[in-house]
Amino acid sequence: MCRVYYESIRISTTKQFELIDITDNVEKIVRKSGIKNGICLVFAPHATAAIVANEKEHGLMSDIITFVKELVKPEREWRHNIIDSNAHAHIGSSVIGADRVFPVVNGELVRGTWQNIFLVEMDGPRSSRNIIVVVIGE
Template sequence: MHITASVFINDDESGLHHDYEVWLEKLAPHSPTDQYRHNGYEDNADAHMKRQVMGREVVVAVTDGELHFGTWEQIFYGEFDGRRPKRVLVKIIGA
C-alpha cells in the first residue's frame, strides 16, 4: 500500500531475487539522483519506477483454504524506498 513498494509472485530462489535487484538497478539506477525530474524533495524517483515494473498487487486463486501456486512460487514484498513504515492490505474476495 505504498507507491514505492511492490508485491509480486515468483520462485523463492535467492539467486533470482539477487538478479531482480541487479536488473532493476540497471533499469532505474538510483544514482545520479539529478537524472530524474521527480527528485528534489525526496530522491526516490528510481523507487517509483522499480515499483511500476514489479507491480502493486497480486491475485491468487484459493480453493478449500489452499493457495494455487506453481511448485516453487510464493508471494513477495519488494521494498524500493525504505524510509517510512509501510502496510500491506490482504483482501479476500469470493464465495
C-alpha cells in the first residue's frame, strides 16, 4: 500500500549566496516516515533558491558559489531589477532547479558517497526559508 509522508524544514540564511547542508534533516524525515521503499522529493518553494546534491567539501562549495555568481551575474542590469534587485536569483533558481528526487530503499535515503543535499541561497540573507520534504512509497 502506497503512503505519503510530508514534513518541512525551516532554516535561515546569513549571506546573499550560500550553500546550506540539509542532508541530516532530510535523512531524519525519511526515517521518521516509516516508508521502506519509494522516493523522496526535496523541494524549495522559493523563486530565488535552489536544491542541489554534491560533495560537502569547502573548496568545492566555494567553487559552486563562484560558478553560480558567474552564471547569473548579480551585477548585471537585469530588467527585473527595476522592481526588485534579485533577477539573478530568479534566473539561478530557474536554471538550477528548485527540487531533487532521491530513491528510498530499505528505509534509507539513497545518495552517492559524496552527495549531500544543499539549499542554494541566492537572495539572502533570509530569516526563514522553507524546504518541503515528501516521502512516497510503501
